[in-house]
Every structure is written in C-alpha cells, then in structure tokens.
Amino acid sequence: MLRVADVTDFLESIAPRRWAFDWDPVGLQIGRPDAPADRILVALDVNQTSLALAEERDSQLLVIHHPLIWKPIAHLREGNDVEGKVARIVRGGRSFFGIHTNWDAAPGGISETLAARLGITDLEPIGSGATVEQVKVVVFAPSESRNALIDAMSAAGAGRIGNYERCAFWSEGTGTFVGNANANPTVGHAEQIESVAETRIEMVVDLARLAAVVKALREVHPYEEPAYDLVTLRPTVPQPLSRIGNISPMTARELVALADEQLGAKTWLYGDPDRRIERLAVSGGAAGSEWVAAKAAGADAFLTGEFRHDEGVAGQDQGFVMMASGHRETEHPGMEALALRLRERFPEAEVVVALP
Structure with missing residues (x-):
C-alpha cells in the first residue's frame, strides 16, 4: 500500500518546503502520513469540479497547488466555503497536500513548465523567492x-547548495592545545603542549538544520571537546520564482498569439505590440511585481498570469512589454507536469488531473 508519507516525501524532494514563502501554508493540511494514497488527484484548486472528481474516483490524496486553509477554522459546516470543503474532504476520509510557491519556483515546476510551453530556451532563475537563513559551520x-x-x-543537512550535496571546503593546518589535569585528550597527554596536524572543514547549513548538524558533528568528532x-551568513534566495531565457525573435503581437495558442488564453498586452522580443521572462500566477527583476535581468518582455493595472502602466512607461495570460492558464500546465512526475515515480498509483 502506498502511503501519504511516501508521496509527500517525494514532493518534498522535488519542491522543498523551504522554497515556499513564509506566508504560504504548504504541506499536509488534512489527513495523516500513514493514510493510504493509492489514488491521487492533482488540481490547481479545490472547487466543486475537483471535489466531484475526487469523489467519483475515490481519490485518497488530493495534491493541490493552492492551499485550502489560510487561517484558523472555528467551525466545520456544510457549504461551498472553505469550512464546507474541509468538512467534505474529512468526511470522505481523504488527505490534502498543498504545493504552492515551492512548486512555482522548483525545477520543472510552474514557471519552468510555462517557459517550455512558450519555447523558451537557456533558462535562468531570476526574481524573488523565499529567503533562507544560513550558517557556515567551521570545524x-x-x-x-x-x-x-x-x-x-552532510547526512544531517549541511553542504546543500542548489542541485549539489556534500559541498565542503577543507584545508590543512596545525592545531595546538594544552589539556588540564582532568582532560583525556585523544591525541597526546594532559598538561603538555600538543601540536596536531588538523583539517579545517567548512560547510553551509540552513538555520533550521543547524542543531542536527552540530549534534552529528559532536557525535562523530574524535575529540573530547x-x-x-558558527558564522551567520546573509539570507539567500536558493530558488527564485521566475525564469528568463531566449525565444525565437518575434514581435510582442506575435508573442501574444503564441501564448494564446499554447496556453488556451486570452492574453492582455501592455506595451508596444511591434517591439521585437528575443529575451522573455515568465512567472506563473499572480506575479506582477516580478517585472522589475525581469527588466533588470535583460528581458525584453515579461509574461505572467495576472498583474495590477498600475504595474502594467509602470512597466509600459519604462518602455517594457508586459503580458497577462491568466492565472489558471499559466499555472495549470505545471500541475499537469506534476501529475506526470507522480505517475513516473509511483507507477502503481492512479493519478488523475482535474481541469481548472
């Protein structure tokens, strides 16, 4: 039997919780880790369509882009509001897992799938993202x-940088010490000056994993003391939300037509329709503020799901091209990509996708 924990552990491996903004309540919101998950439903939202499909297929785990519970719930009453949907999921014995801004930012996630639909190549991550506080451990x-x-x-969580693990720097040197009468030195004798060939090891670790790393260090280190x-580092953005890359040269007007065709959208354009576009930045959903980072990164245009009118005007006033192709239209392809990843990882499971 496939368990919820099996699926959520996999999702954590491809879109870690630390890549989600701190305001974003991603993760297992309803259910328990040991519950069955042989039948999985993937959807952009919990709505009447996705809930009806979950009930029709008796889906045991709902993997949804937009979390359901954003604030404390005082009552569980029947209806179409959040409380009613929670009650309906609980009554059906189903589990609910939200994978939101961490999947927006993840490799192969919302933004990268959107970029692929539009034929963008040579992708680079840009823009905002969840910040992670890190510490350098020097031992x-x-x-x-x-x-x-x-x-x-490394096993405790240190030395993870982007797509690499067990990252460390080491250099050789000499350590010296004098142990007092109560000491029991691994090398040499108490109450004598000792000099030992030592290695200086440096590894970075997220603050959330620091205690586990220090514990592992102390357990393995041969010295009594x-x-x-521990060196505090500036917060970093390990996985930005947006992507920038190259496209076949075309006008903004032609790019609108391409987006409409590839996404099934009705794209709104702010800017010169005849502007030549060669570098395009994208971010799924409501990412209007990302246009500033896109322009700074050298993009000729920025495409997202939706943005405020004043954001569009601000970009247009600076000679920039901005496009809005719809929140659902820019994010649903990424959820289809997630369903494919789940099918590849768990071929024994039934994975269905609800249309937005």
Missing part, C-alpha cells in the same frame, strides 16, 4: 577524520 579535526565528519554533517565556529 577543526584530525586529518584522518575529515571524510567521516563531512559525511555525517570539538572546536568549531
């Missing part, structure tokens, strides 16, 4: 303990 140990320490700290430093 000193005998040279022969180097790999054991790097392995243990390990020496290590």
Whole structure:
C-alpha cells in the first residue's frame, strides 16, 4: 500500500518546503502520513469540479497547488466555503497536500513548465523567492577524520547548495592545545603542549538544520571537546520564482498569439505590440511585481498570469512589454507536469488531473 508519507516525501524532494514563502501554508493540511494514497488527484484548486472528481474516483490524496486553509477554522459546516470543503474532504476520509510557491519556483515546476510551453530556451532563475537563513559551520579535526565528519554533517543537512550535496571546503593546518589535569585528550597527554596536524572543514547549513548538524558533528568528532565556529551568513534566495531565457525573435503581437495558442488564453498586452522580443521572462500566477527583476535581468518582455493595472502602466512607461495570460492558464500546465512526475515515480498509483 502506498502511503501519504511516501508521496509527500517525494514532493518534498522535488519542491522543498523551504522554497515556499513564509506566508504560504504548504504541506499536509488534512489527513495523516500513514493514510493510504493509492489514488491521487492533482488540481490547481479545490472547487466543486475537483471535489466531484475526487469523489467519483475515490481519490485518497488530493495534491493541490493552492492551499485550502489560510487561517484558523472555528467551525466545520456544510457549504461551498472553505469550512464546507474541509468538512467534505474529512468526511470522505481523504488527505490534502498543498504545493504552492515551492512548486512555482522548483525545477520543472510552474514557471519552468510555462517557459517550455512558450519555447523558451537557456533558462535562468531570476526574481524573488523565499529567503533562507544560513550558517557556515567551521570545524577543526584530525586529518584522518575529515571524510567521516563531512559525511555525517552532510547526512544531517549541511553542504546543500542548489542541485549539489556534500559541498565542503577543507584545508590543512596545525592545531595546538594544552589539556588540564582532568582532560583525556585523544591525541597526546594532559598538561603538555600538543601540536596536531588538523583539517579545517567548512560547510553551509540552513538555520533550521543547524542543531542536527552540530549534534552529528559532536557525535562523530574524535575529540573530547570539538572546536568549531558558527558564522551567520546573509539570507539567500536558493530558488527564485521566475525564469528568463531566449525565444525565437518575434514581435510582442506575435508573442501574444503564441501564448494564446499554447496556453488556451486570452492574453492582455501592455506595451508596444511591434517591439521585437528575443529575451522573455515568465512567472506563473499572480506575479506582477516580478517585472522589475525581469527588466533588470535583460528581458525584453515579461509574461505572467495576472498583474495590477498600475504595474502594467509602470512597466509600459519604462518602455517594457508586459503580458497577462491568466492565472489558471499559466499555472495549470505545471500541475499537469506534476501529475506526470507522480505517475513516473509511483507507477502503481492512479493519478488523475482535474481541469481548472
């Protein structure tokens, strides 16, 4: 039997919670990790269409882009509001998992799927994203303990940079110390000056994993009193929301026609329709404020789902081209891509997609 935890662990591996903004309540909102998940429904929203399909197919796990619960619920009453939908999901014995801005930003997620639909190549991440507080752990140990320490700290969560793991820097040096009468040094003797060939190891770690990394360090380190430093780093954006890349040269008017065809959309254009577009930035959903980062990154135009009128005017006044193709139209392809990933990972499961 496939469990909810099996599916959510996979989703965490491709779109970690840390990539979601702190205001975004992603994750398992309804249900329990050990519940069955042999039948999965993927959708953009929880609405009457997706709920009816879940009931028709007896889906056990709903994987939904937009979280359902955004504020505390005081009552569970029947109806079409949030409380009614929660009650309906609970009554059906189903689980609910939200995967929102973390999937917007993830490789292969909302923005990258949108870019692929529009034929954008040579993608680069740009723009805003969830910030992550990080610490650099610097530890000193005998040279022969180097790999054991790097392995243990890596397993606890240190040394993860983008698509790479077990990232570390090390250099050789000499450590010296004098242990007092109560000391039991691993190398040398108490109450004597000792000099030992040591390795300095440096690894970065998210603040949320720091305690686990320090625990692993202390468990593996051969010294009675390990020496290590913790250096606070500037917050980083490990996975920005938007993407920029190259497209076959065309006018803004032609790009609107392409977006309408590929997304089934009715695209709104702010800017010169005859502007030549070669570098295009995209971000699914409501990402109007991302146009500033897109322009700064060298884009000729920015396409998203929706933006405020004043954002469109501001971009247009600066000679920039902005396009809005619809919230659903720019995000649903990314949910279809997620369903495909789930089918590939769990071929034994039934995975259905609800139309928005």
